[in-house]
Amino acid sequence: SQQxxxxxxxxxxxxxxxxxxxCSYKTSINNLQWYRQNSGRGLVHLILIRxxxxxxxxxxxxxxxxxxxxxxxxxxxxxxAADTASYFCATVSSGDGNKLVFGAxxxxxxxx
Amino acid sequence: DTGVSQxxxxxxxxxxxxxxxRCDPISEHNRLYWYRQTLGQGPExxxxxxxxxxxxxxxxxxxxxSAERPKGSFSTLEIQRxxxxxxxxxxxxxxxxxxxxxxxxxxxxxxLLVL
Numbered sequence: 001s002q003q004x005x006x007x008x009x010x011x012x013x014x015x016x017x018x019x020x021x022x023c024s025y026k027t028s029i030n031n032l033q034w035y036r037q038n039s040g041r042g043l044v045h046l047i048l049i050r051x052x053x054x055x056x057x058x059x060x061x062x063x064x065x066x067x068x069x070x071x072x073x074x075x076x077x078x079x080x081a082a083d084t085a086s087y088f089c090a091t092v093s094s095g096d097g098n099k100l101v102f103g104a105x106x107x108x109x110x111x112x
Numbered sequence: 113d114t115g116v117s118q119x120x121x122x123x124x125x126x127x128x129x130x131x132x133x134r135c136d137p138i139s140e141h142n143r144l145y146w147y148r149q150t151l152g153q154g155p156e157x158x159x160x161x162x163x164x165x166x167x168x169x170x171x172x173x174x175x176x177x178s179a180e181r182p183k184g185s186f187s188t189l190e191i192q193r194x195x196x197x198x199x200x201x202x203x204x205x206x207x208x209x210x211x212x213x214x215x216x217x218x219x220x221x222x223x224l225l226v227l
Contacts, residue, residue: 030213033215041220042203042220042221043155043218045216045217045218048215088155097167097168098209099145099157099160099168102154102155103154104154
């Protein structure tokens with residue numbers, strides 16, 4: 001079963017705009033990760049944030065984590081057409097091995 | 113290419129037939145995971161290996177499913193007596209165990225269609 005939900009389910013923006021995706025989860029976690037999946041391709045790891053971290057940056061990506069609200073957000077700044085993909089958050093739960101539990105994903109379309 | 117590879121990339125089979133998928137992980141990775149992804153959903157965990165030992169299996173993995181990782185290298189996932197509900201993308205991932213924070217690297221997946 002899915003751990004939580006991403007919001008929105010789909011997002012369409014113009015190139016150059018920022019895109020924000022949200023993720024909610026249900027259990028205590030060790031870390032939360034964001035992945036990207038292009039049509040017909042496998043999942044690509046974007047960023048990992050530990051449960052004791054609140055914010056993390058990687059290039060044009062900014063991730064926040066609020067463990068009190070069990071939620072995370074992914075911000076992509078200055079979006080490009082190549083950012084068009086599905087974005088998934090995935091959690092690793094405390095005491096549950098290292099398997100990833102994914103949400104249903106957000107479909108992002110960046111129009112050029 | 114030193115990433116995770118999966119074979120075949122696509123498989124069409126008739127209901128009731130057996131199918132086998134192969135995953136070759138990144139060479140130095142000691143952990144290997146199998147996930148299943150249906151249309152419009154995120155991947156769901158099936159099972160994982162540390163070296164050759166299968167350490168966890170999901171409830172999703174019915175008796176018709178079996179996975180192996182002989183010698184702790186490549187892995188196979190076999191589905192016996194396939195059903196239409198088995199149609200999905202089967203993803204393999206590998207990682208190197210280092211503390212609690214590990215990154216899983218995914219292969220391109222095998223898309224299965226059961227007619």
